[in-house]
Amino acid sequence: MSDNKGVRRVNEDLARERANCSFDVREITFLLDGGENNTITRKKIEDFTLTDELLSDKVPDECLSPKEKYENAVRKSCLFGKLVKDKLLEFGGLETFGPNSFVLRRIADAFFKEISPLLLHLGMFVPTILGQCTAEQQSEWLPRALSMQVIGTYAQTELGHGTFIRGLETTATYDPETEEFVLHSPTLSSFKWWAGGLGKTVNHCIVVAQLHTKGQCHGTHPFIVQIRDLETHQPLPGIKVGEIGPKLGFNTADNGFLGFDKYRIPRMNMMMKNAQILKDGTYVKLDRHGKMTYGTMVFIRVMVVNEVAFNLAKAATIAVRYSAVRRQSEKKPGEPEPQILDYVTQQHKLFICIATAHALQLTSDWLWRTFSGVVTDIKHGKTDSLPEFHALSSCLKAISTSDAALLIEQCRHSCGGHGYMMSSNLPLIYSFVTATRTYEGDYTVLLLQTARFLIKAWEQAEAGKPLTPTVSYLTKYFKDGRVPWDSTSEGIVNAAYGVAAGKISACVKSIRNRVKTGLSYEDAWDLTTVQLVAAAEAHCRAVICDVYRSEAVRLTEKSSPNVRAVMRQLTTLYLHYWALERIGDLLRYSAVSEEDVVALQQKYEELLALIRPDAVGLVDAFDIRDEILNSTLGAYDGRVYERLMEEALKSPLNAEPVNRSFHMYLKPLMQGKL
Ligand SMILES: CCCCCCCCCCCCCC(=O)SCCNC(=O)CCNC(=O)[C@H](O)C(C)(C)COP(=O)(O)OP(=O)(O)OC[C@H]1O[C@@H](n2cnc3c(N)ncnc32)[C@H](O)[C@@H]1OP(=O)(O)O
Numbered sequence: 001m002s003d004n005k006g007v008r009r010v011n012e013d014l015a016r017e018r019a020n021c022s023f024d025v026r027e028i029t030f031l032l033d034g035g036e037n038n039t040i041t042r043k044k045i046e047d048f049t050l051t052d053e054l055l056s057d058k059v060p061d062e063c064l065s066p067k068e069k070y071e072n073a074v075r076k077s078c079l080f081g082k083l084v085k086d087k088l089l090e091f092g093g094l095e096t097f098g099p100n101s102f103v104l105r106r107i108a109d110a111f112f113k114e115i116s117p118l119l120l121h122l123g124m125f126v127p128t129i130l131g132q133c134t135a136e137q138q139s140e141w142l143p144r145a146l147s148m149q150v151i152g153t154y155a156q157t158e159l160g161h162g163t164f165i166r167g168l169e170t171t172a173t174y175d176p177e178t179e180e181f182v183l184h185s186p187t188l189s190s191f192k193w194w195a196g197g198l199g200k201t202v203n204h205c206i207v208v209a210q211l212h213t214k215g216q217c218h219g220t221h222p223f224i225v226q227i228r229d230l231e232t233h234q235p236l237p238g239i240k241v242g243e244i245g246p247k248l249g250f251n252t253a254d255n256g257f258l259g260f261d262k263y264r265i266p267r268m269n270m271m272m273k274n275a276q277i278l279k280d281g282t283y284v285k286l287d288r289h290g291k292m293t294y295g296t297m298v299f300i301r302v303m304v305v306n307e308v309a310f311n312l313a314k315a316a317t318i319a320v321r322y323s324a325v326r327r328q329s330e331k332k333p334g335e336p337e338p339q340i341l342d343y344v345t346q347q348h349k350l351f352i353c354i355a356t357a358h359a360l361q362l363t364s365d366w367l368w369r370t371f372s373g374v375v376t377d378i379k380h381g382k383t384d385s386l387p388e389f390h391a392l393s394s395c396l397k398a399i400s401t402s403d404a405a406l407l408i409e410q411c412r413h414s415c416g417g418h419g420y421m422m423s424s425n426l427p428l429i430y431s432f433v434t435a436t437r438t439y440e441g442d443y444t445v446l447l448l449q450t451a452r453f454l455i456k457a458w459e460q461a462e463a464g465k466p467l468t469p470t471v472s473y474l475t476k477y478f479k480d481g482r483v484p485w486d487s488t489s490e491g492i493v494n495a496a497y498g499v500a501a502g503k504i505s506a507c508v509k510s511i512r513n514r515v516k517t518g519l520s521y522e523d524a525w526d527l528t529t530v531q532l533v534a535a536a537e538a539h540c541r542a543v544i545c546d547v548y549r550s551e552a553v554r555l556t557e558k559s560s561p562n563v564r565a566v567m568r569q570l571t572t573l574y575l576h577y578w579a580l581e582r583i584g585d586l587l588r589y590s591a592v593s594e595e596d597v598v599a600l601q602q603k604y605e606e607l608l609a610l611i612r613p614d615a616v617g618l619v620d621a622f623d624i625r626d627e628i629l630n631s632t633l634g635a636y637d638g639r640v641y642e643r644l645m646e647e648a649l650k651s652p653l654n655a656e657p658v659n660r661s662f663h664m665y666l667k668p669l670m671q672g673k674l
């Protein structure tokens with residue numbers, strides 16, 4: 001389906017895999033896109049946008065110097081932005097996707113092998129204007145931001161603090177005389193650090209600072225701050241700004257630092273939807289919940305689940321296609337070398353990646369729908385659903401990013417040495433996704449936020465109070481005792497909830513026992529955090545298993561029998577994989593027996609064999625074009641070795657037969673003249 005060029009011969013092994021696939025690949029693509037019409041529109045947009053010659057770099061990006069890389073990324077960002085502005089919106093296709101559309105994000109990957117320096121502008125600056133500004137402020141800033149006159153980022157993290165937002169040190173002190181805020185960085189550790197695009201690209205940013213007025217501090221609030229001249233792009237007086245240097249990934253994102261020396265901004269540059277400063281300096285709090293200024297972070301956490309699902313789908317596509325093309329070793333003496341996809345261990349490494357990409361995408365779609373409900377509630381002044389949603393989005397962000405990063409690395413391992421090549425694109429996909437585990441809330445920190453909610457929910461269950469939907473299972477498993485074992489999919493999901501309940505119960509006991517010894521609650525909590533993180537992980541795993549299973553059943557209700565069968569095989573594989581991964585927990589909290597464990601393992605291995613003939617069809621169904629995959633190993637036609645050689649020849653070191661270092665150093669060394 002993705003054979004967009006359609007001219008070159010497809011590798012014979014891949015062609016045979018496709019001929020033997022048991023289902024119509026397009027049917028699964030339509031399911032994943034949310035309907036055939038969405039697929040048609042997406043493909044039209046891709047055909048329309050991915051033809052430009054700016055996509056082809058003569059020298060691979062990774063062979064450029066940091067400065068050249070950045071300049072190339074800015075060039076492409078501007079051309080991409082212009083394309084979106086001039087043509088794509090006129091095209092009118094985007095609306096059909098609704099707000100959960102990732103088509104722009106998807107095609108952006110064809111333009112940037114790494115990150116666009118403008119990602120934070122669209123990803124965080126614009127959403128924060130929408131979420132944190134009054135209507136009047138929005139009408140001032142949104143048109144300028146959307147027309148790219150104002151280019152911004154989100155500068156919250158400082159050198160000294162990222163996680164602990166209340167510990168941020170940048171101050172914004174209100175001066176009623178001039179009706180301005182004075183921004184100041186009192187220490188080195190108060191310098192803003194990390195914001196994407198801040199180093200060189202943006203002219204504005206959202207700065208999160210401690211608000212002081214009338215001698216009192218009211219905690220952190222967001223402000224819109226101009227940092228560079230719109231004409232010359234020079235940093236404005238009182239601003240110290242620069243780029244933070246090379247990183248594991250994100251090397252085209254010019255992440256930056258920023259310090260203020262008593263820098264003044266108008267009063268109305270405070271984002272005033274949730275709190276206001278009146279002209280005389282009076283502070284007015286409008287946020288009854290107290291954490292509404294954290295809204296952009298919650299939004300991005302929701303987006304990130306989809307983001308990592310897509311990246312895992314890319315990695316799985318590359319690794320599965322490569323594994324169908326690659327032949328290595330022999331199974332029996334004298335036999336031809338098998339496709340490495342025929343090794344059961346290879347299937348074990350890869351099929352869970354396909355299943356997890358589905359699980360995370362369906363969970364992300366469900367999370368988005370839940371989020372839309374919460375946003376509607378908030379618009380009507382109701383914030384009751386926020387604590388549960390914060391707990392849910394925190395753990396899903398933590399687990400999805402962690403799973404995706406580990407599995408993408410597994411895809412790289414499964415491609416042997418060639419997976420280590422930058423041209424495979426697996427290192428870049430990994431470097432991007434491993435950062436998601438840290439940014440927008442570190443893994444451990446977010447799971448502890450979820451744990452906080454779970455412990456409270458447990459206490460509510462004990463008190464016989466009603467529970468919110470995602471923790472209502474606690475009532476069922478409230479009584480001590482092992483969860484009955486049943487090896488059906490539904491039974492495994494129930495057992496996953498039973499494990500989560502057992503772990504939460506164990507945490508409650510640990511904390512209470514520690515408090516009984518005279519420890520404060522905070523110390524008892526602190527000593528129990530290893531268990532609390534594991535409990536939050538178990539809760540989140542149960543939610544993903546549950547949502548994946550039920551959404552896959554719902555989605556495939558009208559599918560052909562073959563599609564329903566393969567989708568069911570994948571969900572069952574996911575559930576068995578995690579049951580086996582957490583077998584110790586099941587033995588502790590459920591009635592699973594030794595024979596059941598043997599049966600689980602056997603079924604898992606049967607599923608690998610059942611999925612094997614459809615593996616290439618399943619990754620083809622992700623329908624990720626070659627331009628977006630950007631991989632020598634994963635292209636649709638399977639010309640792996642030809643592409644590896646073509647890319648190698650583009651290396652600047654191959655531009656001349658002898659490098660000057662030979663004459664400068666090697667030759668003198670060889671001749672003893674160095
Ligand atoms: C266009 C598409 C783009 C997509 C791609 C994206 C790529 C973009 C690239 C992105 C690049 C990267 C960009 C970046 O990285 S931007 C920087 C991101 N930074 C972070 O994420 C920092 C993480 N830290 C925190 O969120 C807070 O400090 C935490 C939460 C840890 C504590 O906070 P705090 O110290 O203030 O809390 P507390 O202890 O006083 O109180 C805890 C109480 O507060 C409740 N609570 C806490 N938080 C929330 C909440 N949010 N909604 C509702 N409630 C919330 C909580 O339930 C608890 O309630 P209770 O138990 O007391 O009842």
Ligand SMILES: Cc1cc2nc3c(=O)[nH]c(=O)nc-3n(C[C@H](O)[C@H](O)[C@H](O)COP(=O)(O)OP(=O)(O)OC[C@H]3O[C@@H](n4cnc5c(N)ncnc54)[C@H](O)[C@@H]3O)c2cc1C
Pocket residue numbers: 120153154155156157160161162163164193194195196250255435438439440441442443444445448
């Ligand atoms: C690629 C990238 C892009 C980024 N972009 C931006 C951006 O655009 N804007 C922005 O504002 N920020 C950005 N950040 C910063 C990012 O949000 C923070 O790095 C992140 O929130 C983690 O905070 P930290 O660095 O302070 O880690 P720390 O909090 O110092 O974490 C270090 C370790 O301490 C542990 N730890 C910390 N607190 C606790 C606790 N309470 N309990 C248990 N363990 C704890 C953590 O689990 C971790 O293991 C970016 C970061 C990266 C990597």
